[in-house]
Amino acid sequence: MRELHHFVNGQSVSGTSERFADVYDPNTGEVQARVSLATPSELDSAVQAAVNAQPAWAATNPQKRARVMFEFKRLLEANMDELAHMLSAEHGKVIADSVGDVQRGLEVIEFACGIPHLLKGEYTEGAGPGIDVYSMRQPLGVTAGITPFNFPAMIPMWMFGVSIACGNTFILKPSEKDPSVPMRLAELFLEAGAPEGVLNVVNGDKEVVDAILDHADIKAVSFVGSSDIAQYVYSRGTANGKRVQAMGGAKNHGIILPDADMDQVVKDIVGAAYGSAGERCMALPVAVPVGKKTADEFVERMIAEARALKVGVSTDKDAHYGPVVSAAHKEKVENYIQMGVDEGADLLLDGRGHTLQGHENGYFIGPSLFDNVKPGMKTYDEEIFGPVLQVVRAETLEEAAELPSKHQYGNGVALFTRNGQAAREFASKVNVGMVGINVPIPVPVAYHSFSGWKRSAFGDHNQYGMDGVRFCTKVKTVTQRWPEGDIGDQSFIIPTMR
Ligand code: NAD
Numbered sequence: 001m002r003e004l005h006h007f008v009n010g011q012s013v014s015g016t017s018e019r020f021a022d023v024y025d026p027n028t029g030e031v032q033a034r035v036s037l038a039t040p041s042e043l044d045s046a047v048q049a050a051v052n053a054q055p056a057w058a059a060t061n062p063q064k065r066a067r068v069m070f071e072f073k074r075l076l077e078a079n080m081d082e083l084a085h086m087l088s089a090e091h092g093k094v095i096a097d098s099v100g101d102v103q104r105g106l107e108v109i110e111f112a113c114g115i116p117h118l119l120k121g122e123y124t125e126g127a128g129p130g131i132d133v134y135s136m137r138q139p140l141g142v143t144a145g146i147t148p149f150n151f152p153a154m155i156p157m158w159m160f161g162v163s164i165a166c167g168n169t170f171i172l173k174p175s176e177k178d179p180s181v182p183m184r185l186a187e188l189f190l191e192a193g194a195p196e197g198v199l200n201v202v203n204g205d206k207e208v209v210d211a212i213l214d215h216a217d218i219k220a221v222s223f224v225g226s227s228d229i230a231q232y233v234y235s236r237g238t239a240n241g242k243r244v245q246a247m248g249g250a251k252n253h254g255i256i257l258p259d260a261d262m263d264q265v266v267k268d269i270v271g272a273a274y275g276s277a278g279e280r281c282m283a284l285p286v287a288v289p290v291g292k293k294t295a296d297e298f299v300e301r302m303i304a305e306a307r308a309l310k311v312g313v314s315t316d317k318d319a320h321y322g323p324v325v326s327a328a329h330k331e332k333v334e335n336y337i338q339m340g341v342d343e344g345a346d347l348l349l350d351g352r353g354h355t356l357q358g359h360e361n362g363y364f365i366g367p368s369l370f371d372n373v374k375p376g377m378k379t380y381d382e383e384i385f386g387p388v389l390q391v392v393r394a395e396t397l398e399e400a401a402e403l404p405s406k407h408q409y410g411n412g413v414a415l416f417t418r419n420g421q422a423a424r425e426f427a428s429k430v431n432v433g434m435v436g437i438n439v440p441i442p443v444p445v446a447y448h449s450f451s452g453w454k455r456s457a458f459g460d461h462n463q464y465g466m467d468g469v470r471f472c473t474k475v476k477t478v479t480q481r482w483p484e485g486d487i488g489d490q491s492f493i494i495p496t497m498r
Contacts, residue, residue, distance in 0.1 A: 002033035004179050006042065006203055007186040009049035010196030016042060021176040021205065026092030026323040027313045029361030035179045038204040040211035043171070046200040047217050050142040050169035053197030058139050058167035062116040065165055069113045072192035076106045079188060083181055087152055088314035090178035092323040092363065093276045095315060098153075102181075104443070105157030108464045111446040112165035118469050119166065130483035137473035139167030140219040140243070144212045146233065147182070148225040149175035149325050150279045156182050158450070159222040160189075160199055162468035168220075172201045173212060177325055179203050213237045220471065222463070223247065224281075226383075227409070227455045234458035245459040245471055247452055249383040250411035253286040253404040254440060255426075257397060258294045260416035262301065264438070268416070270305040272440035273389040274367050277321045278333075281456075282412045282434070282441045285384060286373075287391050288400045295393045299348065299371055302389065306349055306367040311387075313359060323363040324386055330363040333386030337368050340379040340390070346371040351387055375403065383409065397422060405431035410453030414440050433457065 004023070005015045015036025023033040057065070076083070084098035091098070121136040145159035152174060160170045174182035179201075186201045202208055212218055213236045220243035223233040227248030237244035254272065256265050272284035287302070289295035312319025324330050334352045341347050351366030365387055373380050373390040380390060394400035404413040414436035415426050423437045433453035436442030444450055449465035451457070461471035 001031070004033055004035040004183060004203060006036065006038060006046065007183055007199075007201040008046045008197075009053075009200065010190050013042075013045075015203070023090055023177065023179065024326060025089060026325055026363045027359055029327065029363065032089070033180070035176055035203045037176065038202045038208045040207070043202050043204075043208050043211045043215065046171055046202045047142060047215055049197035050171055050200055051217050053195055054139070054141055054169040057164075057169055057195060057198050060167075062119055062167075065167065066113050066115050068189075068193045069109050069115070069161070069165055072189055072194075073106055073109045073113065075188045075192055076102060076109065079184075083153060083184060085315075086184060087178070087181045088322070090180055091149065091152060092314050092325055093279070094312075094319050094322050095317070097276045097321075098314075101151050102153040104151075105154035105161070107446040108154075108157050108161045111464065112161045115165040118466070119473070121475075127479070128481075131479060131481045133477065133479045135475050135477040137166070137469070138476055139473060141168060142171065142218050143168045143220040143222070143472060144171040144173065144218045145222045146173045146209055146212065146225065147175055149177040150276070150281070152178045152181045153185065155224050156185060158224075158464045158468070162464055163220075163222075163472045164194070164198055166469060166472040168472055169198045170200065171212065171218065172199065173204060173208055174201065176203060176205055209233070210236070213242070214240060218242065220244070221246075222471070224463070230458050231455075243459075243461075243471060245457070245461045245463065247281070247450070247457045247463060248455055249385070249409060250281045250283075250452065250456050251286060251380075251383050251407055251409045252282060252284050252412040252414070253288050253392075253407070254284040254414040254416065255394075255397070255400045255404075256287065256289045256294055256298055257415070257417040257419065257422065258291050259418045260294075261418070262297060265298065265416045266301045266305050268440040269389070270302065270309065272414075274306065274309055274321055274387045277324045277365065278387040279324060279385055280441070282443050284412075284414060284440050285389060286380070286403070287389060288394050288403055289391065290394050290397055290400050292393070295391065299369075299391055302369060302391075303348055306369055306389070309367050311354060311364050311366055312356065313362070321387065324365055325363070327363055329386070330365060333365055333384055333388065336379050336382075336384045336386070337388060340370050340373070340377070340388075343377040343379060345373045345377060345379065345390070375406070381408065397426070401426055401430055405429075408455045411456035412436065412442055412452075414438075414442065
């Protein structure tokens, strides 16, 4: 059986814990590998490697650090096919979605190629007599990232791409469900010219997460995963004096106004709700048509669109989406479908019991569609994270906009309309961090930042973009005086007093 261990100080290191997690093939339900689960002392060895590598890496001028990023980008492109297949085999998403996963991470690496420019500080000449003031951004030291199963390429690159470019060294703790791609990224990063110890991968579960949160030499922790764990990571990490950015779950709404282009809406929402089996934190699992006519038309067309979707194995080029990640997750999603029925919503399409010939033990779920879902139902209030679309009907835009604004999660929201004024006001007022106007999945490009609100994100800094640079650096401000001639008995005068 294939085994995955750790990647420390530029090499594969065998785990010593004798604790392993099984890595499944979601297409077949079979165990395809096992991954070693690290102990706190194995983490400590990786942190020591990162501590040792950090001063020289921070002292490497930013153009040279950028050159490693440029080369890493080239290697990602050259190895795209291999990475995408590796990713699909453990996650279950179709190859096109895996390419997208790598590509969106690669775009953050492209952003990090601009690090010399991004790190420039500020300068004030003549803040007082002979006095200049300047600020500079300095790295924090060793930082860590803890990532979820659903984007095993993109999310690690969100984190280590920016942090390492800033001059930090990094410990990555990937999801134990699909660790192969993160391990391969670390090998490619070394091949790109990163010194040993700059990027280390430690596999594991809660035990190693807790060790990361408690380790005195780790100065900042980035987390992406479910909200309860995000909140736990945020509380424990900050209590230990670390910077923490912890992104959580989501329940994103797509509001459809009567003037929207229904052809576009139906195509957009079918992809955003069911694509990647609904396992995206920016998926659109709630549709809110405004007015009865819009709702009736939307539901009728969505039934047809969803029925036409092909669920297949992840290598099937014609499949729209593949299996969900695990047997436990399949059961959880199917239980939510039953709960929706019990809560009184109308189940128009039932994806339970979906089997694929030759892959009877794969974790497939067909598209499910509920109508007449209402706030207060558990299935509406909670994240399902599967191929389930819920329709909540509203009478007015105001009523519709209140739904995402009052929901516990605040990751993304979309509005479909031709009315620019309504869209502008909606974007300004809605209580959600990322807004799409006629864009179903408004994940910001790499030079903006990923900015969920409420229980979708804990901490003050967003992921990647300039906020990522701010999170990964601390600002030092220098006030310097070089007076003319001999300083003699001139006493220092605070600039504002002159
Ligand atoms: P998860 O919370 O189960 O796991 C995330 C990470 O936390 C993994 O590395 C895991 O090993 C670790 N972990 C799990 N249990 C832990 C515990 N008890 N203590 C400490 N660490 C623990 O999440 P997942 O199932 O891998 O990912 C899906 C979730 O991630 C969804 O809720 C999804 O919405 C969310 N997500 C959010 C974003 C975002 O940017 N907001 C992006 C992607 C995914």
